[in-house]
Amino acid sequence: MEDIIVKSTVESFEEDVLKSNVPAAVLFYTEGCPVCDSFIPIFERTAQKYSKHMKFVKIYRQQNRQLGESLKVKSSPTVLFYKDGKEVCTRLNGYISNPELLQP
Structure with missing residues (x-):
């Protein structure tokens, strides 16, 4: 799983996400957060299935x-979607289900 999901930081965000040559799904999470704990397996399964098409x-x-604040991420979990260095699609946060994550 480690090689399918990139662990990014404020220092590597530009390279990992903004300069990515494929669309990217970015999960902001908090350890010990029950909602995050229930969503992370969904994110991981989705990454296994679609990693050839998306980062x-x-x-x-x-x-x-600092990165979260600059992107106006106010809660965990929050998923942002990027393409060509710009945020696209609707952000997802809170209790996120598998169907929500897979919506176009």
Whole structure:
């Protein structure tokens, strides 16, 4: 799983996400968060299934507060979608189900 999902930080976000040559799904999460704990397996399964078409990135929110604040991430979990260096699609946060994550 480690090689399918990139663990990014404020220092590597630009390279990992903004300069990605494929669309990216970016998960901001918090350890010990029950909602995050229930969503992370969904994110991981989705990454296994679609990693050939999309990059999957996890960012630990507490260690990257500045990045989260600059992107206006206010809760965990939050999933952002990027393509060509720009945020696209609707953000997902809170209790996120598998069907929500897979919606176009």
